[in-house]
Amino acid sequence: MIIYGADYNPEQWSKDVWLEDMTLMKECKVNMVNLNIFGWALLEPSEGVYDFSMLDEMMDLLYENKISVDLATATAAQPAWLSMKYEDVLPKDKHMNTVWHGSRQTYCPNSSHYRLRAKLLVEAIVKRYHKHPALKMWHVNNEYSDHTSICYCDTCAEKFRVWLKGKYSLEEVNERWGTAFWSQRYYSFSHIIPPRHTAADPNPGLVLDYKRFMSESTYELFLMEYDIIKAYTPDMTVTSNFMGNDNKPLDYYKWAKKMDLVSWDSYPDPLDSRAYMKNALTHDLMRSYKKQAFVLMEQAPDQVNWRSKNPNKEPNEMILYSMQALAHGGKGVMFFQWRQSLKGAEKFHSGMVPHNGTETKTYREVKALGHILSSMKEDDFKASVAIYFDYDNWWALEYEPGPSADMKYMDIVRDYYAYFYDNNIPVDFVFNGETLEDYDYVLVPNAYMLHDEGVFKDYVKKGGQLIMGAFSGIVDESDTVFSKGYMSSLSDVFGIKVLGYHVLKETKSNLLGHYSWKDEVKVLTADLLFDDDVLITKNSTGHGNAYYIGGRFDDYSKVLDEIIKIKGYDSDEGVSVRVGKKYVYLLNFTGLHKSLDFEGINYKLQPYGYKIIHL
Template sequence: MNVLSSICYGGDYNPEQWPEEIWYEDAKLMQKAGVNLVSLGIFSWSKIEPSDGVFDFEWLDKVIDILYDHGVYINLGTATATTPAWFVKKYPDSLPIDESGVILSFGSRQHYCPNHPQLITHIKRLVRAIAERYKNHPALKMWHVNNEYACHVSKCFCENCAVAFRKWLKERYKTIDELNERWGTNFWGQRYNHWDEINPPRKAPTFINPSQELDYYRFMNDSILKLFLTEKEILRDVTPDIPVSTNFMGSFKPLNYFQWAQHVDIVTWDSYPDPREGLPIQHAMMNDLMRSLRKGQPFILMEQVTSHVNWRDINVPKPPGVMRLWSYATIARGADGIMFFQWRQSRAGAEKFHGAMVPHFLNENNRIYREVTQLGQELKKLDCLVGSRIKAEVAIIFDWENWWAVELSSKPHNKLRYCR
């Protein structure tokens, strides 16, 4: 499924961080750089719904119209990546809890339990409001659901999850005797006689039952996937012809992307190889893996960085020409789109030192923006590549559930690794 007839080029755009006059400047700079698609509204829940049930779309309407007038289409976020402060205040038990019982607080992102009932209720209302608002806008070309699912909270161990886990186990094993047999609970006297005796694999004196641990991987993967499917169902109902996706993260351990890929219309993913490592062999392999998830269908590189990230011990910028080289290498391995995080470098917040297509100090001689513009103009000449497929001559077997099982805490030796 092709999002555009040309190679998608652009990045995450966060206009709510900037005054309105900057929106017009951004649109002109995008036009000059050859940008044709931006991801918009990913972290905008608190801006779109400033209080419970009260929606404000005026600012987003204006941004989308400005971009469309400058030839830029929209990969519209569903804004569910971060719950607002008012939601957390109203439902404090929506905050996730780690295996040691520590509550993960508001003030970062992705601070939600995937099995909280009110989270699901509010997500449904928000996503339907956004979809109904923009279903007929000609700028809308793709849906960006949530963002990097499970990146920071891949497992929650709260009581909501305990209840949902027991239900999941009942559906999987049918009887408590079957669960005891499959988990081998007679070892260390772990036998269960009632479903409500079972809890998530929280912090314990020593090794947790490995079968319980493995099932919790499966359960959390399914719980988070259910969140995605909840949104997708609404989007498909309101906008049946608009492709739906969410950004994967290569060989990200907590989520089984082969399972997830069955439910997206196009695979999109985020890649941040370290420039210090030279030729990014793993990046090449991950492009191949992403292409394989939907049996060779072209994918979109949804995020990379123009220069440097802000979260490594040492954040080395890409040398001149490397961003362009790695972008073309990605197209050669099956990409129909080259996107970045983000369009304009933030002036505040946790990622203000993360590189962008438009850096803090922009002038006509800035190397980063020159390279961005060069690549954008070059990609316009490659429309013939959109939708093309690659015939692989070598196969590597990769399986997420095997990865989970191999690296459980009780294993043959502590240096056993499935994927590094």
């Protein structure tokens, strides 16, 4: 069964509205709601005093109406009394200014008082509801690091020193960070502070390790809640909703190893002409973390409220994007939120039940979608291409100052991914330490930080086709430039020597397209596939081949046409073909009528329309 529903916030409504909601949810075939995401202030009105009366009533009401609950732990927004009573709770920015209470997610992840009160709250919730028949899933916190991704307070500084001591000696810190530069050498761990505001650029090794530390600090919060939940409900699914592929602060791959189910929140930009492709990439990324089906935990039924300009969705566009989730391995389609708020910062964010009720386009579409999904099941997909993804590399590459602020990791990944999306070739993502041998092709868009050399070498030796993009093999895991030269540890695999790089003053073009960067490459044993200012090389080694793309193109279609020998499905721009084991999905993300030939049959697609073919 496909999960279908939304965040439900009954605390915003009177009890007569609750009863109406039950009727409408059943009418829309809603089978699950996310409950209690922002309930802390009502559950604990003062320290250690709990009031579960409203939540008790709602859990019972949902069960009576055969609607399952994904019960949240309510720790995403602490009550005002907690923020005001304990000064370590509120985070500080890099200028050491306090980030004040008054919105959400305004807590320091290392605050002992936040951690204690969150622990006690979660224990109280889990003890009370772990046997409730409505409970089907647990929802830890909400959108970790979306608003407060980093804190620089004294508590974090002390915890950071402890974290460093657990990994390195003081001499190793000085060596890894290169503190001989700018007289930064440390003679005591007590002298090390977070990368707060400084007169010039902070040490890049310090910045990188602090990003790792903050990701792990936030992960500790998740583990604390996860362990409490599992102590009472060891067999129940636990999730926490991830953000989109531009959410940089957390290493989601490490999180997903522990998480029972990956879920994420999707809000494609309606003003971006390629939003559907970027959204598809994130679906594939989320599926790939565990190589399992994911849940689309949030999307907007119509408008959002937080961009500078918030157009409505076109007719059927919401249903189309919901089908895209299933077409990339989703097992659930949910929304923020069920009923559109009348007050607060998100009152103009759409809901499944809009301000103007059930006579609206939005409600008609969410009702129609519920009936469609009620007859569908989750699907499975097989990919022969993998894109290598690495959070450490992302963090390190985008430290500035660097060669070019235009070398953005996700932009590079997206530009390569677009080739496979446009050719309707399925893609998985793989991560540091994972096996690669299940894939015919492995593409590494950028490996500025290179620390998987052995895996890459073994893959090519056994017959794999490895493709690596420009400005790779520059630094090791401590962000130290390789002393033997760029790409030195993989020089024999690629049959080249990278002598340098060139940031072009202006974009140039050749037969392969427009490019803004080129590596200076010396060919050793490789064959030249292309040589017109930018070099594309191929080196046969073992049973496989290693390709190096020595430039940063804005479109890699002609480049990859020279390398990729997999046949996808032909379709017009904006039309996607996804072939699973149960269904074929034909998706039209344009406002035009489209026709598509698939397996000898011509299909007509309405603007923002789709077809599902049963296999």
